[in-house]
């Protein structure tokens with residue numbers, strides 16, 4: 001599947017040779033959809049126009065080629081809006097107050113700042129009140145599993161990490177730094193993250209390939225006293241569970257009895273399986289390239305060894321096709337083209353399919369939709385976007401505000417239920433099982449659920465002002 005994009009083509013049209021109607025027809029025939037036309041210059045012989053065209057990425061070159069071949073047309077420039085918004089990067093640091101005079105200077109910088117530094121030296125906890133630590137998260141990657149693009153390296157990971165930082169800020173007011181490491185060595189990653197941790201209130205690990213990501217996260221959780229959260233594992237699992245709880249309500253099935261196939265048992269897949277089991281699912285089938293994971297086989301990956309013991313209760317052997325026969329739910333966090341129409345046809349009635357690989361899902365939504373009752377993808381250009389962006393801003397907002405040292409499984413389940421609860425029962429339908437990221441209730445609900453759970457379990461090291469004087473939470 002190709003990705004929709006928007007290009008702006010600046011062209012000069014010789015009026016005596018070509019008309020704009022011919023240009024528009026040629027663009028349409030080559031697969032483009034004209035959404036805006038701006039006249040830049042109009043002279044007697046020629047006009048220069050900027051033509052904004054929506055198109056599938058694969059049609060990009062074809063459209064430009066067709067225009068260049070037309071008599072009377074000169075293509076002056078082609079700009080891709082997606083690239084334009086990336087020019088110079090997408091984020092910056094800006095100070096909270098201006099330095100207008102010497103007095104300001106002597107407060108924010110030397111000599112005044114020295115007293116503040118010494119106050120923190122005498123009581124390191126003061127870093128939370130006197131620095132940006134309490135509101136700051138490091139988004140750390142080694143660039144080895146960037147979206148579904150694989151090991152594309154730390155520089156190429158930057159745009160994705162900057163995007164995560166934008167979302168942290170816009171959705172939850174959190175200052176997030178993209179930190180792309182030029183090492184794949186787990187020991188080095190652990191050491192570097194520990195070394196930079198004093199300036200941060202939390203660590204969001206991102207797009208680190210499995211199975212290394214499990215060890216790196218576990219060691220950092222053990223060794224740091226700020227929350228460490230591998231977004232691709234837990235953010236994804238939280239949102240998948242949220243979507244599934246609502247999808248099951250739509251089709252009238254129970255989590256405890258449905259057969260759920262999870263494909264791609266990497267970072268996201270392992271955590272999704274664990275989350276489903278923790279939430280009460282009993283028939284989970286984990287499938288990777290070698291087929292269905294099950295007892296009896298030996299796996300080098302300890303996470304697979306563990307999953308083999310707690311999934312696939314009947315010990316089914318075979319491929320994805322074998323797992324899919326009679327399945328109620330498919331959750332894909334693998335790669336494009338993994339799922340075929342025949343797989344969908346073999347599923348149970350009222351099937352639910354979450355094809356979550358990014359940027360290209362396991363099956364084209366346009367192909368899948370007529371075979372399934374509820375369809376979701378990780379993308380923003382189709383209904384039901386199941387993407388970890390629904391989780392990480394709110395879960396960190398909650399964890400930072402109550403200064404939790406860890407994000408516990410109970411906090412994650414609470415976050416999943418909170419996301420699901422944003423969709424009201426009377427709104428729920430096949431096309432709307434999961435709220436939009438632009439629904440401002442998402443962060444609010446997740447934050448609240450996380451803080452309440454942290455207070456109940458004793459994880460909260462601070463009670464946020466809006467949680468003071470609340471009645472004791474009921475024991476559940």
Ligand SMILES: NC(=O)C1=CN([C@@H]2O[C@H](COP(=O)(O)OP(=O)(O)OC[C@H]3O[C@@H](n4cnc5c(N)ncnc54)[C@H](O)[C@@H]3O)[C@@H](O)[C@H]2O)C=CC1
Nearest residue numbers: 147148210264265266267268288289333357358378387388
């Ligand atoms: N929608 C969302 O919020 C999220 C989506 N994802 C997507 O999920 C995918 C996996 O991400 P990670 O777990 O971080 O990567 P990962 O590299 O840790 O794991 C991918 C797993 O999929 C397996 N796999 C790949 N092709 C397969 C195939 N044809 N059949 C069976 N298994 C196959 C690999 O062997 C590996 O175990 C990516 O496309 C990523 O973009 C990941 C996180 C969040």
Ligand SMILES: CC(=O)C(=O)O
Nearest residue numbers: 146147148232358388
């Ligand atoms: C959404 C996300 O984090 C991923 O695809 O890796």
Ligand SMILES: [Mg+2]
Nearest residue numbers: 147206207232
């Ligand atoms: Mg990711």
